[in-house]
Amino acid sequence: MIRIKKPKNLRRLLLIPLLINVLAMAGCVPHMQLEQRLIIQAAAIDYENDMYVVTIQYYGGESLESKKNDPNESLFSAVGKGSTVSHALQEAGSLTGKPLFLGDCQIFILGESLKGKDLVDVLDVLTDEYEGYPQIALAIAKGKASDLLELKYNDQSITINKFDQILQENVKNGFIPNSELYPVVINLSNSLVCAYLPIFTIVDVNPGITEDGKTAAILNGALIKGGRYLDTIERTEVAGISFIQNKNMTSSITIAHNDRSMLVNLSNIKVRLSPKLIGNKIMIEVKYRANASYSQSHVDADVVYISDHIETLTEVAITERLVTSLNKVVTELGVDVFGLEETIRSKCYKGWMLIKDNWEEEIKNLDFHVTGKVEVTGYGVRW
Amino acid sequence: MHAKISSYQVIAVMALAGAFAECMNIPNDVSEYTMQRFAVLIISNALLFLLCIPLIILSKKYPNDNFFSIIVQKSKVLGWIVLTILGLHLMAVIVFLIDKFEFYVQNTIMSTAASPVLVALFFIAVSYGFIKGLQAIMRTSIIMFYMFIGFLLLLGIALFIRMNFNYFYPTLIETPKTLVSEIIPEIFKKTEIYVFLILCKHIDKKPHRAISLYVPIVFSLTMFMNFLYTAVLGPYLQRVSFPFYAVSSLADIIILDRLDGIDLVIWTITTVLQVIAVLLSIKSMLSELIDEKKAQIATLPIILIVGVLSLFGATNRSRLVKDYSIILMGIVFVIFIVGMPIISYFIKKGLDKNDKNKETQKPEEAAINTAAN
Numbered sequence: 001m002i003r004i005k006k007p008k009n010l011r012r013l014l015l016i017p018l019l020i021n022v023l024a025m026a027g028c029v030p031h032m033q034l035e036q037r038l039i040i041q042a043a044a045i046d047y048e049n050d051m052y053v054v055t056i057q058y059y060g061g062e063s064l065e066s067k068k069n070d071p072n073e074s075l076f077s078a079v080g081k082g083s084t085v086s087h088a089l090q091e092a093g094s095l096t097g098k099p100l101f102l103g104d105c106q107i108f109i110l111g112e113s114l115k116g117k118d119l120v121d122v123l124d125v126l127t128d129e130y131e132g133y134p135q136i137a138l139a140i141a142k143g144k145a146s147d148l149l150e151l152k153y154n155d156q157s158i159t160i161n162k163f164d165q166i167l168q169e170n171v172k173n174g175f176i177p178n179s180e181l182y183p184v185v186i187n188l189s190n191s192l193v194c195a196y197l198p199i200f201t202i203v204d205v206n207p208g209i210t211e212d213g214k215t216a217a218i219l220n221g222a223l224i225k226g227g228r229y230l231d232t233i234e235r236t237e238v239a240g241i242s243f244i245q246n247k248n249m250t251s252s253i254t255i256a257h258n259d260r261s262m263l264v265n266l267s268n269i270k271v272r273l274s275p276k277l278i279g280n281k282i283m284i285e286v287k288y289r290a291n292a293s294y295s296q297s298h299v300d301a302d303v304v305y306i307s308d309h310i311e312t313l314t315e316v317a318i319t320e321r322l323v324t325s326l327n328k329v330v331t332e333l334g335v336d337v338f339g340l341e342e343t344i345r346s347k348c349y350k351g352w353m354l355i356k357d358n359w360e361e362e363i364k365n366l367d368f369h370v371t372g373k374v375e376v377t378g379y380g381v382r383w
Numbered sequence: 384m385h386a387k388i389s390s391y392q393v394i395a396v397m398a399l400a401g402a403f404a405e406c407m408n409i410p411n412d413v414s415e416y417t418m419q420r421f422a423v424l425i426i427s428n429a430l431l432f433l434l435c436i437p438l439i440i441l442s443k444k445y446p447n448d449n450f451f452s453i454i455v456q457k458s459k460v461l462g463w464i465v466l467t468i469l470g471l472h473l474m475a476v477i478v479f480l481i482d483k484f485e486f487y488v489q490n491t492i493m494s495t496a497a498s499p500v501l502v503a504l505f506f507i508a509v510s511y512g513f514i515k516g517l518q519a520i521m522r523t524s525i526i527m528f529y530m531f532i533g534f535l536l537l538l539g540i541a542l543f544i545r546m547n548f549n550y551f552y553p554t555l556i557e558t559p560k561t562l563v564s565e566i567i568p569e570i571f572k573k574t575e576i577y578v579f580l581i582l583c584k585h586i587d588k589k590p591h592r593a594i595s596l597y598v599p600i601v602f603s604l605t606m607f608m609n610f611l612y613t614a615v616l617g618p619y620l621q622r623v624s625f626p627f628y629a630v631s632s633l634a635d636i637i638i639l640d641r642l643d644g645i646d647l648v649i650w651t652i653t654t655v656l657q658v659i660a661v662l663l664s665i666k667s668m669l670s671e672l673i674d675e676k677k678a679q680i681a682t683l684p685i686i687l688i689v690g691v692l693s694l695f696g697a698t699n700r701s702r703l704v705k706d707y708s709i710i711l712m713g714i715v716f717v718i719f720i721v722g723m724p725i726i727s728y729f730i731k732k733g734l735d736k737n738d739k740n741k742e743t744q745k746p747e748e749a750a751i752n753t754a755a756n
Contacts, residue, residue, distance in 0.1 A: 188619075189621075342617065349552070
C-alpha cells in the first residue's frame, strides 16, 4: 500500500495522470479535420420523377492560394437522388467519399418543382439532421434550382456569394424580408405554418457581367402556408411584408414628384400592430413611423414646403404599399407572415379566444386600418 | 479547510452552476419552454425560498454550526445514520450530474467520444480539485462567474434586434394543467442547496446571507435566459434541443457563433465545481465524526465508487432517470432542506439550555461542596 505523507505530494502525483490524459486526449477522442469533410457551400433541391435531386457545391480541399486565383475553380459539384432530401444529400456526399458538413453552407435553394411538397420536412434536414448554420440564406428558384448554381460571374466572385450579396442588398433596401434559416423556421412554427421566401429568377443582362449573359434577380416572392409553397406575390407586396416585419429598420420607396420619380430612403422605421375587438370582429390598426431622406436634381426655393409635400406623398405611397400587401397576403390568401397570431394572442386575448378555433378562415376576415407619419430628416441636391 | 470562504464566493459559484444548468436544460425531458415557463420559474423560486427559510434561520442563529455538526453534538450514532443516508443521496446526485454532462458532451461536439474516457478524465480533474480544497476552487470559479455574466449580457445586447415581444402571450391561461407537474421538479432539481446545508459552517461572516441571496440571484439569471429564449425563438423553442446554444448562434457576434466550444468549457468547469462541492460536503460531514486527515483519505474511495457508478449510468441514461427519479430526490429534499434544519435548531436550543444549566449548577455545586467541607 502506498503511504501518502502529505496532501501536497498527492497533488503532484495526481498531476501526472492528468497531464498524460490531456496529451493523449487527441488520440482518445475520434475527431476529423475540416479538410477531411465535405464542406458544402450551397445546395439546390429539385423534384423530378418522384425523386428529390440535390445538387451540392463544395470546396474541393484546394489550398487557399488556388482560391485567390479563381475562387470558382475550388468549388466542385455533385448530384444525388433519393426518395427524401436526406437520402439525396447522402448520395451526393457518398460520391465524394467524405462525410457531409453543412455548418458553413451559405445558401439553400429550393426549386419550383417542390411546389406542393412539405418544406418543413426539407428544412428539418438542415435544422435537425445536419445542424446547418442558422444564418443560411433560403430562396426559391423559378424553374430548376440547380440552374442557378451554374451561373458564372465575370468579376471573379463566387456565384453563391453573389446570391448572398443580392439578398442582402434587397433586405437592406426594404424590398424583401430576411430569409435566413432561423427567422424562416421560427415563422413556420406558427399554427398556420406560414413563411415567406424570395424567388430567384434567371434574367438576361449585359454579357459583360456573366459568361453567358444571364444573372439572377429577385423579381417576386413565394408564400408558404401549411408548410407548402402556396403562391407567388409581386415585388410591391413583398416590400409590404418587409416593412411590417421591420427587422432591418431601413427601406426605400419611389414617389412621383413634379412628374418625376423620386427615391425616398426610409430609416428608423417603427411599425405597431394594435388589434381591437369591435363587436365580434377584430380590427388591426397598423401604425407606422419613419424618417425620410431624399435628394433632387434641382434647387427649390422653399425647402420646407417641398419637404412637407414629400412627407405627404411618402405617407400615401407607404400606406398604399401596406394596404396592397395586407389585402393580397392576408385577406386573399390567408397567410400569416406578419406575426398576426402572436400579436392578437398577446394584445387582444379575448378576441383570440373567439377566432382561434377557426383561425385559418378567420384570418381572411380581419380588418386593417393603416395610418402613419413620415418625417423628412435629410435632403440634398444631386449634381 | 483552514480559512473560511466568503459568502459572495459561494453565491457566485452556486449561481454559475445553477444558471448554467438552465442553459443546458433539455426541454423535452425537463421543462415545457413556453410562456408558462415564466410562471413556473416565479412560483417554484418563491416556494423554494420559503422552503429555505428554516435553513436561513439556523445559519443566522448558529453561524459556526451546520445541521450535521449539531446532530453529532447530540449523538455520534445519529450522525453516522444521517451521514449514510445523505452521503448515498449526494453520491447519486454526483452520478446524475455526470450523466447529464456526458449526455451533453456527446450530443454537441464529441459525438464519438467514448464514455469511459470522458468519465475518467472528469474524475481526474475532480480529484485534483478536491485535494486543492474549497478555498482554491471558490477563487477559481469566481472568474468563470464573471465570464458567464459578461457573455450573457453581450448576448442580450446582440440579440435585441431579433426579439419579438409579441411571443409573450398568455399561454398560462391555455395550458394550466401542466403547471403543478412542472413546478415540483423545478424545485426538487435544485440539488445545489445541499451544499449550502453543509458548507454554511465554512462560510465567513453571515453565512445566512449566502443562502438568502442565492435563490433570488439564480432566479434572476434563469428568468433573463428564458426571456431571451422566448423573445427570440418564440414557438420554435419547443423544438430546439439546447435553446441557449440556438440563441447564441443567432447573435451577430462571431465569438458567440462558435459558442459550442466555449460553453463546453464552462459547462465542464461548472460540473467539476458542483461535483467537488458535493464531495467536499461529504468530507466536511466525515470530519465531524473522524479527524480531518482521515476524512480526506476516506473520501477518495467514495470518488472511485462514484466514478464506477457514473460509468454504469452513462450507458443507461433512461434507466438511471427512472431508477432515481425526481420524486425520490424530492423526498430527500424535503427531509434534509426543510426537516433537518428545524430539528437541529431545536436540538441546538436544547443543548444550549443544558450547557447553561450546567454552568449555573457548577457554582451552586461548588458552594454546596465548600459548605459540606
